[in-house]
Amino acid sequence: MTPPAAPSPQKSPLPRGLRFAAFVCLVLSAFTGFFALSECLGLSQLEDTRNAAHFSLVGDPVLDARIAKAQLSALQSLRESRALFLGALSVVCSLAFVSAGRLLRPDGLPLERMRRMLAGSTIAAALLRTIDGAQGAVVARHMGPIIADALKTLPEFQGSSAAPLEVMAWLLPATTIGFTALIAGSFAVLGQYFQSERVRQAISLLDGRLAKED
Incomplete structure (x- = not known):
């Protein structure tokens, strides 16, 4: 007697374009949320200047300490x-990650509920990532001239070799x-996509089809 064949893994019911958008959102929210959480936790250890010893930017301990001190000050x-914003961004990204994953593998959950959660969380992530980027630009604007001045003291950047360092002040911010x-715009585009009428109709049809199959 031939044993019954193993059931094939359940495929996502989403159309290809919608499935691709959900996958992009899954990856983007995972990386953004991880780095936001890591930086948020790092802010709680600003006073611990010993952390700077584990990272060398220019290879000179004195210059590295100077750059680290300027970064801490900024x-x-x-x-x-x-x-606050980084913590909120990590939470919002976790919601986007879960809802995107559930769109890809609903396991009986209503797709429309996941779509609404995904649309809202990606729009919120775009806003929070914009604020985060604005704050990062302030720090970068403060750090650019300091890093350039530190590099100018090295033998490799003496004379005419120091000319490229002049762009450091504006290149970093x-x-x-x-x-x-790039990141905030991607979140905004994804949020608008999942809020579009076309996606709403597609999700509604899929919910009805899955309900009939159950």
Whole structure:
């Protein structure tokens, strides 16, 4: 007697485009939430300057200590508000992660409920990530000239070799702003997508189909 075949793994009922958007949101929220939580926890240890000894930026302990001190000074004034926004961002990203995962594997849960949660959490993540990026740009604007001045004291950046360091003052905050625009913009686009009427109708049809199958 032939043994019964093992049941094939359940596939996501979502259309390909919707499934891809949910997967992107799953990955984006996971990484963003992880880094937000890590930085939030790091803010609670600002006074522990020994943490700077584990990271060398220019290879000179004196210059590294100078840069670390400047970074601590820049973060100190933003400590409470930044910790608040980073904590909120990590929570919102966890909601987006769970709801995106449940869209991909609903396990009997209503897809419409997950869609609403995902749309709301991604819009909130876009807002919080924008605020986080603005605060990061303030720190980067403060750190850029200090890092450039520190590097100018090294033998490798003497004379004409120091010319590229002049862009450090604006390159660091510009990079921070650009990365913020990329991440926050992605969250905003995903939020608008999951709020669109087309996605609502697709989810409604899927909910009805799954209810009939049950």
